[in-house]
Structures are given as structure tokens and as C-alpha cells.
Amino acid sequence: MAEGLARFQAGFAGALREGTHEPAGLRALPRTPGTAKRFDVYRNNVHASLIDALAAAFPVVERLVGRDFFRAAARVHLEEGFPRRGTLIGYGEGFPDFLERFPPAQGLAYLGDVARLELLWLEAYHAAEAEPVAPSSFAAHGAALTTMKPVLHPSFRLFSSRFPVAEIWRTNREDEEVRPVKSNGRRDTLMLVRPGADVFIHGLRPEQFVFLKALRDGASLGEAALHLPAAAIRDLPAMLAGFAARGVFAASDGTTFNRRNGEDG
Structure with a gap:
């Protein structure tokens, strides 16, 4: 049967x-x-x-x-x-x-990438809840910071496009009258995150995108920082605090970091 x-x-x-x-x-x-x-x-x-x-x-x-x-x-x-x-x-x-x-x-030509951004927005919207960490969480670790791996928020997503898809997305989704968007050869490197009820799309500098991609792929902060220019490495705690303020990092089992050996730090 x-x-x-x-x-x-x-x-x-x-x-x-x-x-x-x-x-x-x-x-x-x-x-x-x-x-x-x-x-x-x-x-x-x-x-x-x-x-x-x-x-x-x-x-x-x-x-x-x-x-x-x-x-x-x-x-x-x-x-x-x-x-x-x-x-x-x-x-x-x-x-x-x-x-x-x-x-x-x-x-x-940009239509496929606009659709991909919409899918990522949905993924971020439906992602699991997590408490974002405070921006001050990174200040107290000193040199040990480079050996640690911050926990990314479950809603965190990265996206890059050869078109200004974020502006196209915003005006078509939010404006009563659609504004014209000029490409002028602009490329978008973006992150999406939902620290609370709303999904936010933030533009990134190319080196920030590569840094966050390395963290997403499992690198420690020190390993990811190798993708940054020297000035950004010196200002790493401030950059991390800025990302934390946008909800990029989340606590996991009451912790902010995982050590490189996978144990909670």
C-alpha cells in the first residue's frame, strides 16, 4: 500500500x-x-x-x-x-x-543580483534570534584579541555585486516614487544583519568585506586582520566596536568569543 x-x-x-x-x-x-x-x-x-x-x-x-x-x-x-x-x-x-x-x-543586467539581495534579506529576517554583544566587549582583551574568534550573529550575511543593488533595492522597496539610480561603475560590498526586529543593509569598504568574510569562514581575528591595511590593523578594536554596534557579533552560550581551539573563551 x-x-x-x-x-x-x-x-x-x-x-x-x-x-x-x-x-x-x-x-x-x-x-x-x-x-x-x-x-x-x-x-x-x-x-x-x-x-x-x-x-x-x-x-x-x-x-x-x-x-x-x-x-x-x-x-x-x-x-x-x-x-x-x-x-x-x-x-x-x-x-x-x-x-x-x-x-x-x-x-x-542587475536584476539577478537584486533578486539575490532579496533572498539574503529573507534569510536574515528568518534567522535565529541572538543577543548582540556590547561594543565595549572588545576593549579589554589587548594582544589576546588576535587569537580569538568572535561569534557572528545568526542573521549576518555578506553580498557583493558589480551594480549599486542596495540603492536600487531601497528606492524600489521604500520610496513611493522610485528614484533613478546611476551606476557609474559603482560596485556594492554589503552586509545584512538583524540585531532586533528589522533587517539592516550596510555598505562596507572592500577591505572590511574581506575581513568579515574571513571571520565568517572561520579565521581568527589575527588571521582576518592580515587582509587589512596597516592603519586599520592599528585601529582594530575601534573597527570591531563599530561592527558590534551594528549587531554583527552575538553572544553564544553567554560568551562573546570562541578560542582558536574551539573552546569557549
């Missing part, structure tokens, strides 16, 4: 995706609409719900291209696959790549 149910569920899901036939095994009561017609209605409702979910996840992309264009693109995207998880949170992970190769969107 279990094997037969699994086959039916696989066929049902395949018919929803492909839209070319009804699944085998459906039955309708006498004098009621046929199974093919009823399944078409169900399939259309599922597709509409998934398109609505994409629109909720990518409001900036929808505003950039318009509702009709967005929904047409989303419907084509559904042909590449349905959600792989039992929740719609995070659905659309393949949408930025799809937009970059979607022929009607080729004139908007």
Missing part, C-alpha cells in the same frame, strides 16, 4: 509540474465534473499560489519589471521546478539565476 501511495503521489506531483495530463488513479463521482477539468483547476490554483509566493519574496523585482512581466516570468520559472521543501520560506532560491538567463530580462 505504501509503495502504491508513493507512486500515486509522484505521479500527482509530476502532473502538477508538467501541466500536460492528469495523474492516473483519480476518480470522480457520477454526474460531477470530470477529473481532468477538476485537476486543471487545482493545478492552476497551485501555480497561482506559487507565483504569489514568489511575488511576496521578490517585491523589488516585481516593482522593477511590473506585475504582468513578473507573473509571466514566474510561470516560466515554475517549469524548472517546484519547491523542494515542505515550506515556502526560502522558496525561489533558483529565481535569480533564472532571471539572468531569461531572454526578455536581458536588458536588466
Whole structure:
């Protein structure tokens, strides 16, 4: 019985995706609409719900291209696959790549990166809660600071783009009237963090981005500082305090740091 149910569920899901036939095994009561017609209605409702979910996840992309264009693109995207998880949170992970190769969107080279920023915003928004550490936490460690690893906030994310995507994102998400954004060859290096209820997007200098990326990848403060210019290394405690003030670092089990050997410090 279990094997037969699994086959039916696989066929049902395949018919929803492909839209070319009804699944085998459906039955309708006498004098009621046929199974093919009823399944078409169900399939259309599922597709509409998934398109609505994409629109909720990518409001900036929808505003950039318009509702009709967005929904047409989303419907084509559904042909590449349905959600792989039992929740719609995070659905659309393949949408930025799809937009970059979607022929009607080729004139908007930045669209894929705007969509990636929206996904990261959602990840930060739904990340676990954690108490940010106080900016003063770094002042008392002296030379020992370089051997330690600060704990990054669960919502912390990094993103870089060859386009000014943060400004594009802000004006399309927050402004009643969209402001024109000039690229002028600007690149964005950004971090996202949600120390409280709201997600914040902060611009970073390139060396700060590389420093934080090294910390994210497991480097100690001393190892990450090798990516900084000499003046920034001398001012490392102040820079760390500035990051802490923005909620980049979090306490873990009541501690601020992990030592290099992995033991709590």
C-alpha cells in the first residue's frame, strides 16, 4: 500500500509540474465534473499560489519589471521546478539565476543580483534570534584579541555585486516614487544583519568585506586582520566596536568569543 501511495503521489506531483495530463488513479463521482477539468483547476490554483509566493519574496523585482512581466516570468520559472521543501520560506532560491538567463530580462543586467539581495534579506529576517554583544566587549582583551574568534550573529550575511543593488533595492522597496539610480561603475560590498526586529543593509569598504568574510569562514581575528591595511590593523578594536554596534557579533552560550581551539573563551 505504501509503495502504491508513493507512486500515486509522484505521479500527482509530476502532473502538477508538467501541466500536460492528469495523474492516473483519480476518480470522480457520477454526474460531477470530470477529473481532468477538476485537476486543471487545482493545478492552476497551485501555480497561482506559487507565483504569489514568489511575488511576496521578490517585491523589488516585481516593482522593477511590473506585475504582468513578473507573473509571466514566474510561470516560466515554475517549469524548472517546484519547491523542494515542505515550506515556502526560502522558496525561489533558483529565481535569480533564472532571471539572468531569461531572454526578455536581458536588458536588466542587475536584476539577478537584486533578486539575490532579496533572498539574503529573507534569510536574515528568518534567522535565529541572538543577543548582540556590547561594543565595549572588545576593549579589554589587548594582544589576546588576535587569537580569538568572535561569534557572528545568526542573521549576518555578506553580498557583493558589480551594480549599486542596495540603492536600487531601497528606492524600489521604500520610496513611493522610485528614484533613478546611476551606476557609474559603482560596485556594492554589503552586509545584512538583524540585531532586533528589522533587517539592516550596510555598505562596507572592500577591505572590511574581506575581513568579515574571513571571520565568517572561520579565521581568527589575527588571521582576518592580515587582509587589512596597516592603519586599520592599528585601529582594530575601534573597527570591531563599530561592527558590534551594528549587531554583527552575538553572544553564544553567554560568551562573546570562541578560542582558536574551539573552546569557549
